[in-house]
Amino acid sequence: MRKVAVMIRTNRAKAFGLIIGVFVIAALIWSSIVLGLTKVSAQMVYDAIYHFDGSNEHIIIQDTRIPRAFIAAAVGASLAVAGAIMQGLTHNPLASPGILGINAGASFFVVFGISFLGLSSLTAFTWLAFLGAAVASVVVYVFGSMGSEGLTPIKITLAGAAIAAMFSSMTQGMLTLDERALDQVLFWLAGSIQGRDLEILLSVLPYLVVGWFISLMFGKQMNVLAMGEDLAKGLGQKTLLVKITGAVIIVLLAGGSVAIAGPIGFVGIIIPHFARWLVGIDYRWVIPYSALLGAILLLTADIGARYILMPAEVPVGVMTAIVGAPFFVYIARRGINE
Amino acid sequence: MKNYRSLRMGKASFLIDKKSLFILVLLTALTFALIVLSLGIGQMTINPFDVIKAIFGAGTDMHNLVVQSFRMPRILLAVFAGAGLAMSGAILQGIIRNPLASPDIIGITAGASFTTVAFLALYSDRSNTLSVSIHWLPLASFLGAVGMGFLVYVLSQKYGQVAPIRLVLIGIGLSAAAQALTTMMMILGPIFTASRANIWITGSVNGTNWTEVLTIIPWIFLLTAILFFYARRLNIQELGDELTVNAGSLVQRDRLVLLFLSSALAGGAVAFAGGIGFVGLMAPHMARKLVGSAFGALLPVSALLGGLIVLLADLIARTAFAPLEIPAGVFTSAIGAPYFIYLLYRTRNR
Numbered sequence: 114m115r116k117v118a119v120m121i122r123t124n125r126a127k128a129f130g131l132i133i134g135v136f137v138i139a140a141l142i143w144s145s146i147v148l149g150l151t152k153v154s155a156q157m158v159y160d161a162i163y164h165f166d167g168s169n170e171h172i173i174i175q176d177t178r179i180p181r182a183f184i185a186a187a188v189g190a191s192l193a194v195a196g197a198i199m200q201g202l203t204h205n206p207l208a209s210p211g212i213l214g215i216n217a218g219a220s221f222f223v224v225f226g227i228s229f230l231g232l233s234s235l236t237a238f239t240w241l242a243f244l245g246a247a248v249a250s251v252v253v254y255v256f257g258s259m260g261s262e263g264l265t266p267i268k269i270t271l272a273g274a275a276i277a278a279m280f281s282s283m284t285q286g287m288l289t290l291d292e293r294a295l296d297q298v299l300f301w302l303a304g305s306i307q308g309r310d311l312e313i314l315l316s317v318l319p320y321l322v323v324g325w326f327i328s329l330m331f332g333k334q335m336n337v338l339a340m341g342e343d344l345a346k347g348l349g350q351k352t353l354l355v356k357i358t359g360a361v362i363i364v365l366l367a368g369g370s371v372a373i374a375g376p377i378g379f380v381g382i383i384i385p386h387f388a389r390w391l392v393g394i395d396y397r398w399v400i401p402y403s404a405l406l407g408a409i410l411l412l413t414a415d416i417g418a419r420y421i422l423m424p425a426e427v428p429v430g431v432m433t434a435i436v437g438a439p440f441f442v443y444i445a446r447r448g449i450n451e
Numbered sequence: 452m453k454n455y456r457s458l459r460m461g462k463a464s465f466l467i468d469k470k471s472l473f474i475l476v477l478l479t480a481l482t483f484a485l486i487v488l489s490l491g492i493g494q495m496t497i498n499p500f501d502v503i504k505a506i507f508g509a510g511t512d513m514h515n516l517v518v519q520s521f522r523m524p525r526i527l528l529a530v531f532a533g534a535g536l537a538m539s540g541a542i543l544q545g546i547i548r549n550p551l552a553s554p555d556i557i558g559i560t561a562g563a564s565f566t567t568v569a570f571l572a573l574y575s576d577r578s579n580t581l582s583v584s585i586h587w588l589p590l591a592s593f594l595g596a597v598g599m600g601f602l603v604y605v606l607s608q609k610y611g612q613v614a615p616i617r618l619v620l621i622g623i624g625l626s627a628a629a630q631a632l633t634t635m636m637m638i639l640g641p642i643f644t645a646s647r648a649n650i651w652i653t654g655s656v657n658g659t660n661w662t663e664v665l666t667i668i669p670w671i672f673l674l675t676a677i678l679f680f681y682a683r684r685l686n687i688q689e690l691g692d693e694l695t696v697n698a699g700s701l702v703q704r705d706r707l708v709l710l711f712l713s714s715a716l717a718g719g720a721v722a723f724a725g726g727i728g729f730v731g732l733m734a735p736h737m738a739r740k741l742v743g744s745a746f747g748a749l750l751p752v753s754a755l756l757g758g759l760i761v762l763l764a765d766l767i768a769r770t771a772f773a774p775l776e777i778p779a780g781v782f783t784s785a786i787g788a789p790y791f792i793y794l795l796y797r798t799r800n801r
Binding site for chain 2: 207211212267270271274275276278279281282283285286289290302378379422425427428430431433434435437438441442445446
């Protein structure tokens with residue numbers, strides 16, 4: 114592990130940082146509700162919640178702005194935590210739900226459900242996304258760890274990229290046959306949180322909460338595993354169990370995020386690095402910091418997405434890709450084994 | 452050296468062993484046979500003898516029309532696009548020294564897709580008509596492929612060296628970014644553009660005309676000719692950086708030229724046939740199994756196999772679910788994915 118300058122050293126400061134993070138998120142959620150094409154005042158937000166009168170502004174606040182703000186926070190946190198755990202499990206600084214094909218797998222299953230099975234219920238989408246995420250992560254993990262030297266960072270990255278390419282090609286193939294489905298899912302496929310209602314968040318939220326909860330308990334196990342598999346086994350850790358738990362967290366968080374917002378890339382790569390830079394390599398801190406920073410990133414990106422092509426919107430997945438690609442290049446240049 | 456026959460043309464020379472020569476002849480014959488067969492299959496079935504007559508314009512008027520005007524361009528495009536992608540993949544696998552490298556994985560195809568869809572989105576008006584000639588489209592794809600190739604190359608440089616692993620990783624990252632931008636272009640354009648762009652991204656040779664075929668053929672031939680002068684250097688590249696420096700080859704410069712050739716070949720193919728996936732990965736592997744890894748024989752055999760794969764995929768694409776047309780790229784991916792898995796499994800002890 115390369116020595117990095119850790120910004121926040123003492124546990125007290127780290128805990129204080131978490132509290133500040135929560136306040137920043139609250140402020141961003143507020144901004145996300147207030148900012149946009151339709152101007153909204155604090156009074157209107159209060160009225161929309163407590164004295165709903167059916168006016169356009171109130172509908173926008175209730176049906177669009179509020180769900181969108183919370184979805185951004187939940188999805189950002191989930192993707193970032195999934196990324197942190199993937200990077201730890203695979204010893205790969207580039208691992209994330211996007212690069213390793215988890216998002217593409219989940220998307221493929223959802224589009225398959227819409228296009229071939231004629232499914233349209235939220236519950237169905239959710240389960241299809243979980244199934245797709247699970248299939249993709251198992252396939253990528255198994256193929257990435259084949260061979261005498263086991264799982265290597267480069268092998269799992271290649272396996273992930275190829276599986277992602279395969280899933281997205283098949284997704285596109287299905288869409289060419291079904292123009293109506295194309296219209297329906299195109300925006301979702303770019304990764305977007307615009308126009309999602311609270312219902313879809315609420316249907317997935319229980320799974321996300323379970324994922325967050327397990328991952329917060331999981332830091333100590335991740336620390337032990339990060340020392341290397343042999344050492345972890347020597348210390349008495351049931352490494353297989355830890356890996357399976359990790360996989361379950363990834364499937365819940367990445368699959369749930371795709372069900373809500375489509376495949377949003379790069380959040381899972383960037384944030385864990387930033388979190389490690391802030392608080393060091395202790396996963397008991399990295400995971401909660403990743404959650405907060407992920408929410409902050411996606412809230413900010415989503416607010417920005419409204420202003421670039423106003424009145425049209427840029428899908429937030431494009432925003433994260435624009436921010437994320439240079440960072441990805443930076444990490445790749447720094448070296449995957451360092 | 453009895454088993455080898457050496458070919459020399461000025462600076463270019465190869466060793467082709469007799470077995471490889473036999474395989475080359477066999478594959479060429481197979482390609483011609485499949486072309487004839489494929490020309491005869493479709494809504495109107497024509498038997499192979501009538502197809503051959505029609506190729507030379509000696510069949511009935513109806514047969515001449517169907518074979519020469521409708522099916523021939525599409526089939527030739529499939530063959531040449533497949534060949535281009537396959538050679539592109541063979542070069543990449545040589546310089547990256549990783550059996551899993553291909554133009555799709557390092558982002559060349561994604562770069563081409565992005566510029567093509569951007570072209571369609573920017574130059575279409577509300578009524579879905581293009582405001583500039585469609586003939587500029589291939590140029591856009593080509594620029595995207597080569598531009599991406601160079602971008603990946605430049606960003607992979609560190610202390611004047613391009614390490615293969617960095618090249619792959621950066622390709623993967625930029626590829627993901629290019630895909631995000633492509634989707635954005637599809638959303639911003641009218642839905643007509645989106646569905647058309649979508650077919651194109653997946654890779655299809657449907658609706659090809661002679662102009663396109665006559666543009667791609669010289670392109671592929673020209674690049675192939677240049678490539679043959681570089682085949683020996685590609686052999687050297689496979690040895691790895693330390694050995695290549697000792698062998699006196701200008702490794703980095705050669706790598707750049709080879710990367711340009713690879714991007715240009717893939718860009719040409721993608722421009723006309725779209726991003727037909729996994730061909731650049733599969734064909735060189737099959738070729739390596741047949742004729743070993745010396746590039747003198749590997750390149751032509753890869754090209755023929757690539758042509759055969761896309762030809763076959765297109766045949767299935769237009770007949771299996773007729774009258775529905777499925778992009779050929781879906782089938783190459785469907786074959787390519789298990790093949791990739793098999794490769795990962797096979798290379799597990801390397």
